[in-house]
Amino acid sequence: MSADTTTERRGFNPRDIWLIFGRRGSLKQLGILGALIVIIVVFQIWTEGTTLHPGNVINLVQAYSFILLLSVGMVMVIITGHIDLSVGSVAAFVGIMVATAMRDWGLPWWAGILLGIGLGAAIGAFQGFWVAVIGIPAFIVTLAGMMIWRGAQQFVGQAQTIAVPEEFRYALYGFMPEVGPATPYNNLTLLLGLLAVLALFFFQFRSRAKRKKMHAALEPLWVTLTRTGLVSAAIIWATLLFASGRPGTSFPFSGIILVVLIALYTFITSRTQFGRHIYAVGGNRRAAELSGVNSRRTDFFVMMNMSTLAGIAGMLWAARAGAAGPGDGTMWELDAIAGVFIGGAAVAGGIGTVFGAVIGGLVMALLNNGLQLVGVTTDRMQIIKGLVLLVAVGIDVLNKQQGRFSFIGAMMARLSSKRAVREVSELSPSQNTDQN
């Protein structure tokens, strides 16, 4: 192959097929995506088609968007090398505060939402202060937070359930109205899907145009087209699915909030300086500091962001349930953390993606939903979720040790340490690959 990468390659090269899925390194995430698809297919067959029924997918988004939201915040915390155990309690506390404020002070629904976001941020700033300024490990700070906010929630709510107003419910949980010509679908959902596809094409081709201008490496056109086509097909399929629910239903507002936030955080983590700092601090804190990264500031904002998202999650939940109650948010942190690790993040920090966390969160959500549909009780559900977490992370660990996972390879490595010597001597000549 030519070393000159500045020109576009033409013609069909079967090896380029992999480029459809993005650059090297994203293949691992593809593995998780594959696992998700397997889970969907299994439940689809097991539930005799109920899993992918429009009614169920809409319910799935409404019921579990909070797990995905928490996973997105949590993956950033975990990449930085911390953990947040307080998210469930924070969500519950924000929920009850917002519900109380709207009932007792007569706050309108939008003011309630703003209050919830502000309160989450304030709690996050408080916890971030202890982590970043005082220097207490986040595990301890958020363990304390877990107790503090759970207690505060019960204190404020007097262990009562407090209802939230209808407008608040609608804004976070409701459906888009039926407008325009009478079709078997929800028109606004269709419009949203169309906009998503257009945006996808726009960004893919703008990136191509920019690369061309900068004389950067350009993938073959057919690769771009195939990828964009595949993703568009997925979007259109999902759009039709969500739009074809029973009349009066659509892609819910909670889903829109979720999609927007996922896009936003994907952008922040992969494209901004702040995102780079998160990975740098988590990967090697001292090296990051010696490169001019303010690690304490990074810690602070990551913790603050997590609690803000937890606050939003709490409000989503209260909107769905119609009220904020004492049992809200129990064990949410565990589902979120499990989702992040299933999504390929490393316990030691430095590794993980928002995309992976979302897929991991979806795995947890689908397990909850699917097992419920087939009538598996909570006791067995817990066991299955625990085992899925173990197996998923176990495969990931073996993956890292071997470079490529294979059970036989893993066993061979144990049997013979001579392998290492041979691999090393094979490695040496490759050091010179750019000579020709």
Next chain:
Amino acid sequence: MAEKSSYLLEMQGITKRFPGVKALDSVDLAVRTGEIHAICGENGAGKSTLMKVLSGVYPAGTYEGEILYRDEVQRFSNIAASEQAGIVIIHQELALVPELSITENIFLGHEINTMGVIDWDEARHRTVELLERVDLREDPETPVKYLGVGKQQLVEIAKALEKDVQLLILDEPTAALNERDSQQLLRLISDLKQEGVTSIIISHKLAEIEQIADHITIIRDGKSIETLRVDGTVDEDRIIKGMVGRTLGRRFPERSSRVGDVLFEVRDWSVQHPLDATRLVAKNSSFTVRAGEVVGFAGLMGAGRTELAMSLFGQSYGVKLSGEALMHGKPARIRTVKDAIRAGIAYVSEDRKSLGLNLLDTIKRSIVAAKLGRISKSGVVDELQETRYAEEYRQELRIKTPDVETGVDTLSGGNQQKVVLSKWMFTQPDLLILDEPTRGIDVGAKGEIYQIIRRLADEGKGILLISSELPELIGMADRIYTIFEGEITAELQAANVDQETLMRHMAPMQKGNAA
């Protein structure tokens, strides 16, 4: 060579490879029973690697060659196995637990016990005996963290004696010690020799080696060069000749004479140790670096070179007590690393893996990491520019990799160092502080690093070169400052200085012994 049984240890044809580097290339080492055997060589020559092979840190199977110990082939699979055979290694970084007492440390891992219950009375009793043998007068209950480095070293030796050591390996035992503690330690090693303990000692302090060693094996670039008998005809020059082996002129690029105005000036810089308020790691240090000039910092390990450099680089080390730094003649307010980078200072750390790089990152992300702002607009990183710059540095510095998306953890030491250099060149600095820039990288890459340093200086940048390799300092620097215990002891023109002169200023009190 007459009777084979006179050798306690024979290592034959030891070859050890790391990805991209042959650290040891069929090294031979033969140690007689009851002698003190010194191993000499430059940094990165392979001394420590050889000892790690011997002690089982690198288990049998990961290297080629044979280890004969007491006339038997040994295949140690870990440190426990080599200790079982009576081989104990004391590393440069001491392996004591600071919070535990002397007794607890000595018996850590092999406590005297009956069915898991420790007999502390017996342990304490034995500790008192051991401390007497190493001539350390301390309460066995004292936590190790309250002892100085010299005394900790003695605790390590006591620990080795407890394990019934036959062959004691000391890696740079006196590097962090002052003169008096060093002498005490050397005396102890000689005493142990009388008691029948064989020692292998790795040291840079040639005067000490001359003083106590019976034989010296010289290692250079991963090969064993020769074994000398210390009989009065061997002097430091002879050892250095073996260690360096080649003429210095060829190794280093020509100096250029275009040295400009004073670029960076430091006045009366004093820094306090971060944990020990009574210790100063830099005492009223003043020095200058001119544009286009390579200035060397020479000093023994622990002399305070790195500490001074890191303190100047945004106060990344210790507590600054006093002093002023001037950039281009103007006082520079540098309180954080960010300030330092903005002021045009770059610091290439001596510890590439734990301070220089995020090993999880790709080459291109590493290269732009210290000045993301240069390729960002309102906080958003332009990834195309990132790739472009990374490609530029890959070609300019000849980083050997198929592409810049590769993870830095897969690169060899030399190529990793090139990535670190790229990272700091990307910040467009005026002054580059290079701390041991060639540590642990092979000879070929070393030459390339020297070329890069030279080129940077020729572009008018100031270079502050910290190095433990004296030939490197003499070959690369225009001017050299020597540092001893936090103080600048001399300023020398590199063109007419030799290693001995440098050594004398790096360790002033050793003058008497060297003669």
